[in-house]
């Protein structure tokens with residue numbers, strides 16, 4: 487049989503490194519037959535004859551040659567991850583042995599699975615909706631407690647439920663309009679516009695909430711993009727080393743040694759920070775360093791969080807002033823470092839300088855939505871924390887402040903849904919726009935059939951989140967990003 491016609495897929499599901507055990511997985515209508523070709527049980531029993539959800543001890547053989555001693559797990563469809571007959575071979579976890587077993591399965595009639603193909607089958611067989619399938623990928627990739635919790639909730643179906651709820655409401659309205667148009671004698675649309683308007687507005691609010699959750703969601707999933715700013719020699723690298731707990735960034739006494747941008751990932755109390763340690767911001771004529779400084783400014787513009795480090799033992803100057811200007815309108819903290827030395831800069835000096843540096847002095851109360859992502863709409867002074875990177879003082883305080891800034895102390899996952907995915911966010915925006923058009927049409931007194939089109943657009947857009955209304959190409963693209971064997 488040609489490879490493409492084979493319907494049973496096989497892949498190594500565990501990491502390709504030597505380890506205690508390895509799992510080779512097979513799914514499809516031939517899975518049991520193929521397993522029987524390569525498996526020898528102790529009493530010569532065939533796997534085909536065994537009950538579902540049982541585990542069997544035996545050997546994998548290639549003709550006369552025994553390859554490994556294994557445990558084989560059997561799950562008959564539809565009660566399996568993919569919804570199809572599935573066999574999992576637990577073997578010893580050597581790279582060579584798992585490869586041999588996979589090769590043997592392929593020689594016996596299976597086809598090598600594409601990345602994510604098991605999960606794709608689960609989706610196509612209706613075991614998972616697309617938001618749950620994506621949650622599987624996120625769960626595997628999660629780097630911290632919160633990312634894990636959020637993907638588990640999504641896997642349990644919290645996004646699917648929310649989306650179906652919205653879609654049901656929309657379909658109810660569409661059905662009503664269609665019936666009324668078909669049968670105007672019996673079904674009246676008088677006053678219906680108002681009802682639909684209030685329902686659409688309510689749905690828009692719910693969708694808006696989901697869209698707004700996306701920034702928190704991204705932060706949960708990928709970490710807080712953080713830039714450490716400060717003049718040369720104020721202790722930025724030392725701070726980074728303290729946070730990392732190791733000597734990774736180069737610490738020297740010569741101003742301007744941290745030339746390029748180092749990116750480091752750390753987890754503080756369950757949240758991840760992606761820290762860019764940039765070249766010291768200062769007026770520089772050194773061309774190499776200048777490039778680093780420009781990049782620092784670019785990174786700072788896009789960052790979720792800015793940490794401005796000040797050397798408390800030497801007076802503030804124009805360079806600090808320039809950095810203060812970058813902090814306005816961003817989430818930021820100011821660290822007064824080297825507090826173990828004689829302090830020439832105090833908190834109140836920093837406060838004064840910060841306020842003096844505000845480019846848009848005092849028109850702050852209704853600042854525009856320049857940075858929607860981060861709830862900064864008032865020019866509030868950033869928290870100023872006294873630290874000593876040298877003595878590791880004040881670091882606990884910094885951790886607590888950061889956690890409070892981003893998650894207001896504690897995150898609750900019980901009811902909250904966090905959108906962590908650009909695709910889902912885009913679809914929500916489309917649905918929102920379509921509903922807005924519905925509301926506009928009602929207000930402009932347009933006829934009913936006019937807005938039923940926009941209602942259907944919203945319905946479709948939401949359906950793409952759960953995968954009900956998307957094409958094969960997109961499905962393939964989504965699953966191609968998954969890891970092998972999942």
Ligand code: GDP
Pocket residue numbers: 716717718719720721722723724725736737738739741742743744766823824825826827873874875876877
């Ligand atoms: P960067 O250029 O901002 O990255 O600064 P570094 O981390 O390279 O530090 C510059 C110098 O300041 C080094 O000699 C550090 O040992 C010193 N330094 C950093 N933090 C402290 C601190 O908290 N107290 C004291 N006394 N010295 C520090």
